[in-house]
Amino acid sequence: MNSISVVIPLYDEVENVPLLYESVRAALDGMGREYELIFVDDGSRDGSSELLVQLAERDARVKVIQFRRNFGQTAAMHAGMQAASGEIVVTLDADLQNEPDDIPMMVAKLEEGYDLVHGWRKERQDALLNRKLPSRLANRIISRVTGFPVNDLGCTLKAMTREIAHELQLYGEMHRFIPILAHWHGARCVEVVTRHHPRRFGHTKYGIWRTFRVVLDLITVKYMIRYSLSPMKLFGGIGLLSMAGGIASGAATLWMKLGGAVDMTGNPLLLLSAFATMLGVQFLVLGLLGEVSARIYYECQDKKPYAVRKLWNFTEPTAQISAPRRAA
Ligand code: UDP
Numbered sequence: 001m002n003s004i005s006v007v008i009p010l011y012d013e014v015e016n017v018p019l020l021y022e023s024v025r026a027a028l029d030g031m032g033r034e035y036e037l038i039f040v041d042d043g044s045r046d047g048s049s050e051l052l053v054q055l056a057e058r059d060a061r062v063k064v065i066q067f068r069r070n071f072g073q074t075a076a077m078h079a080g081m082q083a084a085s086g087e088i089v090v091t092l093d094a095d096l097q098n099e100p101d102d103i104p105m106m107v108a109k110l111e112e113g114y115d116l117v118h119g120w121r122k123e124r125q126d127a128l129l130n131r132k133l134p135s136r137l138a139n140r141i142i143s144r145v146t147g148f149p150v151n152d153l154g155c156t157l158k159a160m161t162r163e164i165a166h167e168l169q170l171y172g173e174m175h176r177f178i179p180i181l182a183h184w185h186g187a188r189c190v191e192v193v194t195r196h197h198p199r200r201f202g203h204t205k206y207g208i209w210r211t212f213r214v215v216l217d218l219i220t221v222k223y224m225i226r227y228s229l230s231p232m233k234l235f236g237g238i239g240l241l242s243m244a245g246g247i248a249s250g251a252a253t254l255w256m257k258l259g260g261a262v263d264m265t266g267n268p269l270l271l272l273s274a275f276a277t278m279l280g281v282q283f284l285v286l287g288l289l290g291e292v293s294a295r296i297y298y299e300c301q302d303k304k305p306y307a308v309r310k311l312w313n314f315t316e317p318t319a320q321i322s323a324p325r326r327a328a
């Protein structure tokens with residue numbers, strides 16, 4: 001049976017820690033598997049850190065990563081996922097809003113053959129106006145833009161294979177995009193309805209402003225998914241279009257001049273052709289720089305522009321299979 005790592009990012013949740021530990025432990029003990037609990041203490045200053053250390057001293061299955069300061073939920077999530085050693089990695093909020101008793105169901109779903117199972121807080125217990133409505137709208141937009149069918153990206157309760165957990169690189173607020181990033185890496189994803197409780201202790205760390213930050217991250221994610229391997233396709237396309245516009249308006253200007261117009265300095269078409277041509281050159285150069293940085297990104301870090309699910313009749317581990325180098 002697969003072992004389980006539960007990753008919990010945590011920031012100032014002192015009242016929740018004891019209850020959380022008990023309920024997660026109860027849920028995992030009931031499954032009869034090997035497990036570890038990884039708490040990532042994201043710079044708490046309310047006594048959570050001391051409580052976690054006590055738990056770790058009492059229970060060897062409790063592991064604690066203590067950050068020097070508050071680096072944010074994404075960083076905490078990333079650190080915990082990287083440190084996970086179980087074959088299945090489950091992520092969970094520390095505030096008891098997720099239901100630990102949903103873990104067995106998520107794991108069972110994963111073991112049906114998925115790489116990632118993500119929760120949908122269908123009956124979400126948060127404020128309607130400044131949390132649920134913006135979140136619903138954001139999920140709609142993200143789903144449309146990325147073409148990934150999803151109802152709720154904000155639910156931390158997820159289960160994934162260790163390979164996926166170790167592969168994902170999270171920046172900014174990107175823990176919210178985990179299912180989309182995983183899908184991009186070729187993971188088979190599925191959404192399941194999970195329970196959700198109102199916060200009993202402590203307070204939420206986010207407000208309405210998060211929605212805007214998420215929208216900005218969406219642009220990054222869309223770019224990474226669609227163009228990161230070949231930025232020239234995006235910037236070069238815009239550059240060529242702009243140059244074509246510049247040439248067309250330049251030709252029109254010339255035609256007007258030959259047709260007898262005397263004063264060309266005040267002609268907007270002349271300005272447009274100079275502007276559009278310069279913009280076109282800049283976009284093309286931006287595309288070239290993008291291509292160079294994409295090569296640096298993939299080759300310096302030995303990243304692969306593909307993901308291998310499984311190998312047959314190979315003796316070396318998957319990680320050794322190197323990327324086919326493209327010419328120049
Ligand atoms: N969290 C964290 N670092 C932060 C903010 C939040 O580790 O900078 C943790 C927090 O302790 C909780 C989870 O991330 O376990 C979700 O946070 P919160 O409940 O505030 O978000 P919400 O449920 O309101 O979306």
Ligand code: MG
Nearest residue numbers: 093095097204
């Ligand atoms: Mg919460």
